[in-house]
Amino acid sequence: MARKIWPWLAGIALIAALGAGAYFYRGEIATRILQRAAAQGMSDSLSAQLPDGLHAVFCGTGSPLPDRTRAGPCLAVVAGERVFVFDAGEGAAETLALMGVNAGDVEAVYLSHLHSDHFDGLAPLALQHWATGTSQTPLQLVGPTGAARIAAGLNEAYAIDSGYRTNHHGPEIMPPTGGGLVAREFEIPQGSATIVLHEADGVRITAFPVIHAPTEAVGFRIEYGGRSIVISGDTSRSDSLALNARGADLLIHEAISPRLNAIMESAAQSSGRTNVGVIFHDILDYHTSPQDAGAVAQEAGVGALALTHLLPQTPIPGLSSTFERDARTTFDGPVWAMRDGDVISLPSAGGINRFHRLRF
Ligand SMILES: [Zn+2]
Numbered sequence: 505m506a507r508k509i510w511p512w513l514a515g516i517a518l519i520a521a522l523g524a525g526a527y528f529y530r531g532e533i534a535t536r537i538l539q540r541a542a543a544q545g546m547s548d549s550l551s552a553q554l555p556d557g558l559h560a561v562f563c564g565t566g567s568p569l570p571d572r573t574r575a576g577p578c579l580a581v582v583a584g585e586r587v588f589v590f591d592a593g594e595g596a597a598e599t600l601a602l603m604g605v606n607a608g609d610v611e612a613v614y615l616s617h618l619h620s621d622h623f624d625g626l627a628p629l630a631l632q633h634w635a636t637g638t639s640q641t642p643l644q645l646v647g648p649t650g651a652a653r654i655a656a657g658l659n660e661a662y663a664i665d666s667g668y669r670t671n672h673h674g675p676e677i678m679p680p681t682g683g684g685l686v687a688r689e690f691e692i693p694q695g696s697a698t699i700v701l702h703e704a705d706g707v708r709i710t711a712f713p714v715i716h717a718p719t720e721a722v723g724f725r726i727e728y729g730g731r732s733i734v735i736s737g738d739t740s741r742s743d744s745l746a747l748n749a750r751g752a753d754l755l756i757h758e759a760i761s762p763r764l765n766a767i768m769e770s771a772a773q774s775s776g777r778t779n780v781g782v783i784f785h786d787i788l789d790y791h792t793s794p795q796d797a798g799a800v801a802q803e804a805g806v807g808a809l810a811l812t813h814l815l816p817q818t819p820i821p822g823l824s825s826t827f828e829r830d831a832r833t834t835f836d837g838p839v840w841a842m843r844d845g846d847v848i849s850l851p852s853a854g855g856i857n858r859f860h861r862l863r864f
Pocket residue numbers: 617619716719738
């Protein structure tokens with residue numbers, strides 16, 4: 505009997521010794537891992553690995569409500585070799601970098617509307633655009649009337665820092681002309697009319713009005729290589745969106761869960777935070793339930809529905825599946841509640857692929 509126990513004891517002792525060794529040398533092991541990951545990360549570009557086509561890169565699927573797993577609203581669209589960003593909420597630049605998108609490659613940022621949660625990540629993105637791209641010109645900001653005021657305000661706020669960067673790294677690395685933002689404003693069209701914001705090298709970007717009163721807001725349609733993505737921006741259920749999303753391969757729609765939102769509202773009310781309760785109540789009328797997002801997708805006949813800008817926050821695993829379940833009651837096609845780091849790929853050759861890509 506004793507003879508049979510010895511090999512077990514020796515095995516346990518060996519594992520314990522290895523564990524202790526790993527613990528003792530954990531700093532060194534982590535440093536070696538970093539050495540490999542850093543080399544890989546520096547040369548690892550997401551857009552270089554994608555096939556020719558149109559690709560939705562989810563760099564922020566959250567809202568203004570606190571959620572450690574979701575950055576503020578941000579969607580990067582890779583169209584062929586071009587990279588565009590639609591809204592840049594808090595944490596957008598960080599998440600883009602963690603997904604392997606070089607901010608220096610971003611050609612322009614399009615704002616759906618001027619709620620601050622859609623642009624409070626702009627300044628860090630502009631700084632990364634300048635620093636990683638050695639950009640000679642500021643990051644282009646395309647948005648409704650008022651976007652120029654935002655750009656001017658951020659440029660002023662960052663003027664001192666920009667001077668430090670150029671002085672420290674030199675004008676070859678941080679060209680003095682490349683910091684900050686330069687704005688191009690557009691008038692939001694009426695009804696369900698569209699405005700063409702970009703048309704070059706086979707990429708067409710149009711905007712159309714959606715319903716987000718008292719804020720004026722637009723959604724976007726991006727077309728390239730025979731594929732199309734439509735972005736709702738922030739909106740309550742919108743006929744203009746359904747019309748302009750017609751036949752798109754992918755509809756990316758915001759969503760608020762009335763049921764989960766009611767839980768937050770009643771928790772705020774019962775703990776005496778009446779003001780917070782009122783805010784939870786008020787946000788319901790200018791966002792879209794998953795059922796209505798599904799109905800819009802069904803009406804437009806889109807290929808797939810991706811839900812983002814999830815409200816309220818979804819800190820518990822499984823919560824986002826309730827959004828999918830609700831949207832499936834009205835839409836026959838595939839429905840996905842998106843996470844930061846997700847990519848939906850629409851190759852020019854056809855098909856639709858989904859994968860997750862976040863590194864450290
Ligand atoms: Zn909004």
